[in-house]
Amino acid sequence: MIHARIIGTGSYAPKKVITNHDLEKMVETSDQWIIERTGIKERRVCEKGETTSDLAHEAAKHALHAAGIAPADIDLIIVATLSPDTHMPSMACKLQARLGAKRAAAFDLYAACSGFLYGLSTADAFIRSGMHQTILVIGAEALSRYTDWEDRTTCVLFGDGAGAAVLQRHAGKRGILSTHLHSDGSFGDLLHIPAGGAAHPATHDTVERRQHYIKMKGNETFKVAVRALEDVVQEALDHNKVKPEDIDLLVPHQANLRIIQAMAKRLNMPMEKVALTIHKYGNTSAASIPMALDEAVRNGRVKENDLILLEAFGGGLTWASALIRW
Numbered sequence: 001m002i003h004a005r006i007i008g009t010g011s012y013a014p015k016k017v018i019t020n021h022d023l024e025k026m027v028e029t030s031d032q033w034i035i036e037r038t039g040i041k042e043r044r045v046c047e048k049g050e051t052t053s054d055l056a057h058e059a060a061k062h063a064l065h066a067a068g069i070a071p072a073d074i075d076l077i078i079v080a081t082l083s084p085d086t087h088m089p090s091m092a093c094k095l096q097a098r099l100g101a102k103r104a105a106a107f108d109l110y111a112a113c114s115g116f117l118y119g120l121s122t123a124d125a126f127i128r129s130g131m132h133q134t135i136l137v138i139g140a141e142a143l144s145r146y147t148d149w150e151d152r153t154t155c156v157l158f159g160d161g162a163g164a165a166v167l168q169r170h171a172g173k174r175g176i177l178s179t180h181l182h183s184d185g186s187f188g189d190l191l192h193i194p195a196g197g198a199a200h201p202a203t204h205d206t207v208e209r210r211q212h213y214i215k216m217k218g219n220e221t222f223k224v225a226v227r228a229l230e231d232v233v234q235e236a237l238d239h240n241k242v243k244p245e246d247i248d249l250l251v252p253h254q255a256n257l258r259i260i261q262a263m264a265k266r267l268n269m270p271m272e273k274v275a276l277t278i279h280k281y282g283n284t285s286a287a288s289i290p291m292a293l294d295e296a297v298r299n300g301r302v303k304e305n306d307l308i309l310l311e312a313f314g315g316g317l318t319w320a321s322a323l324i325r326w
């Protein structure tokens with residue numbers, strides 16, 4: 001049996017911290033409101049001059065080191081992001097050059113907060129098809145650059161960071177057992193950045209109307225998210241004929257602690273079996289799952305043969321799962 005197996009993970013968060021108390025001085029909000037509604041206490045943001053590719057580069061170096069492979073061994077680089085340094089060249093090509101991954105093909109992937117799982121699924125398919133042997137998948141975001149720091153409904157939620165995983169062809173039972181990907185574009189306006197693309201290129205007007213920032217209808221998104229995540233988790237369990245109690249670790253997208261708790265409750269899973277980083281990083285979109293996974297690996301929470309369930313939900317709308325035998 002051929003599987004794509006994660007042989008190394010890495011992550012990186014910028015050093016600069018913004019606490020809820022810092023935000024109290026910027027918009028009309030409170031530490032208590034943010035903690036009660038989201039579980040977030042602080043988030044990291046890029047320093048001036050620091051970019052998404054800087055974070056991705058650090059995470060990638062850690063993952064390659066953990067995997068014990070050289071940049072020249074990589075066949076393909078996939079970067080999931082909604083906050084690239086530039087729209088051209090891609091982040092993946094920047095990384096290819098910075099790492100010196102001379103043999104690697106490279107492309108970016110847009111699936112918002114589900115991006116890392118879309119990337120993992122794509123890499124899994126390339127490896128199982130025999131097209132590639134070794135793939136670097138990265139989720140990296142500098143959402144602080146797309147955040148309206150005058151909008152209290154969004155600025156308290158997001159943060160910057162990057163996580164990476166090296167996948168390699170493995171003949172055996174360990175590796176990615178399944179991935180399931182979904183989308184519903186009819187809900188696109190629940191979570192979007194209105195301007196900056198071909199529909200509404202940057203003008204003085206789009207800038208003045210603050211149309212280059214993330215807009216979210218949080219409450220409506222919340223309701224769709226819980227329903228979609230319940231379905232996609234059940235789909236993964238049914239597909240693999242596993243029971244919730246068989247899962248050793250849940251690594252959810254870190255958007256809201258209440259959504260994560262609802263999923264844990266649905267799976268009848270104690271919170272000790274859930275990887276949580278939301279309190280210190282906020283919602284880092286495509287980076288949140290690989291950052292949480294890397295932290296769990298480094299803290300020794302992931303053991304050989306453990307069953308790990310990853311699930312995500314985000315703009316698009318998109319949602320996804322992956323089940324991994326570690």
Ligand SMILES: CC(C)(COP(=O)(O)OP(=O)(O)OC[C@H]1O[C@@H](n2cnc3c(N)ncnc32)[C@H](O)[C@@H]1OP(=O)(O)O)[C@@H](O)C(=O)NCCC(=O)NCCS
Nearest residue numbers: 029033037113152153156218219221222225255256313314
């Ligand atoms: C964003 C989110 C935390 C808001 O929590 P909520 O309980 O839904 O809160 P609401 O949006 O209903 O707002 C409740 C009230 O708090 C206010 N409020 C919003 N942001 C606030 C803030 N930062 N500080 C204080 N009050 C705030 C609202 O204006 C509203 O006031 P009103 O009742 O007077 O109109 C929550 O909806 C959420 O996490 N949504 C899903 C996010 C997600 O999964 N995204 C997809 C992946 S990225």
